[in-house]
Amino acid sequence: MLITFEGIDGAGKSTQVTKLKRHLQELGREVLTLREPGGTAVAEHIRDLLLESKHDITPVGELLLFAASRAELVQKVILPALDNGSDVILDRFFDSTTAYQGYGRGLDLELLAGVNRIATFGLNPDITFYLDLTPEDALKRKFSEKSLPLAFESEELDRMENSGLEFYRRVRQGYHAISAEQSDRIVKLDALLTPDEIHRMIVGSLEKRDNRLTGS
Numbered sequence: 001m002l003i004t005f006e007g008i009d010g011a012g013k014s015t016q017v018t019k020l021k022r023h024l025q026e027l028g029r030e031v032l033t034l035r036e037p038g039g040t041a042v043a044e045h046i047r048d049l050l051l052e053s054k055h056d057i058t059p060v061g062e063l064l065l066f067a068a069s070r071a072e073l074v075q076k077v078i079l080p081a082l083d084n085g086s087d088v089i090l091d092r093f094f095d096s097t098t099a100y101q102g103y104g105r106g107l108d109l110e111l112l113a114g115v116n117r118i119a120t121f122g123l124n125p126d127i128t129f130y131l132d133l134t135p136e137d138a139l140k141r142k143f144s145e146k147s148l149p150l151a152f153e154s155e156e157l158d159r160m161e162n163s164g165l166e167f168y169r170r171v172r173q174g175y176h177a178i179s180a181e182q183s184d185r186i187v188k189l190d191a192l193l194t195p196d197e198i199h200r201m202i203v204g205s206l207e208k209r210d211n212r213l214t215g216s
């Protein structure tokens with residue numbers, strides 16, 4: 001089973017990935033967790049290029065670098081793991097490209113869908129958990145109230161995070177549009193709930209879909 005997590009930076013995805021991994025392992029399942037971009041030697045280099053603040057990258061260049069990192073990870077790691085019967089939990093997948101490069105940067109959504117298909121070899125998640133958070137709340141989590149006005153334009157932030165508040169508003173709208181269009185696959189959750197509450201909802205959704213996950 002391929003499970004993906006989505007949301008703007010600071011939504012708490014990595015906490016949920018860790019909790020879900022532990023839960024599935026306790027049920028005796030083999031679980032691999034990965035995060036995008038990255039996950040192979042080449043993809044990690046691409047990650048550095050994408051996130052280091054000193055680089056100035058065009059929107060199309062950025063799209064193709066994320067896609068190149070994804071193609072590496074899918075072919076070398078994800079598909080073999082799924083073939084071996086492992087569950088794979090991914091912190092970000094192609095919905096991030098639609099939300100960030102499509103809605104955030106304004107690239108054509110049809111073009112993006114084509115690039116996403118190439119980069120994923122047609123692989124789709126079985127289920128996606130989208131943790132919904134406003135950019136303002138994301139900033140509050142990252143910075144003290146005092147430094148808020150500077151936030152999203154700060155040396156502490158990576159290249160993507162320095163894209164500004166308006167960018168993050170568009171990304172969030174993008175996630176809302178994608179989750180509404182694909183409500184069968186995408187489960188939208190309120191990221192302001194406690195980590196344990198969110199985890200329980202995630203486990204509940206998985207159990208509804210797959211009775212092998214009830215633990216009984």
Ligand code: TYD
Pocket residue numbers: 008009010035036037051066091092093094096097098100101160161
């Ligand atoms: P990362 O440090 O992994 O952020 P997070 O902890 O929020 O997941 O950085 C990944 C950044 O790249 C993040 O800002 C989202 C962005 N991104 C895209 O713009 N497009 C993509 O396709 C992917 C996978 C990530």
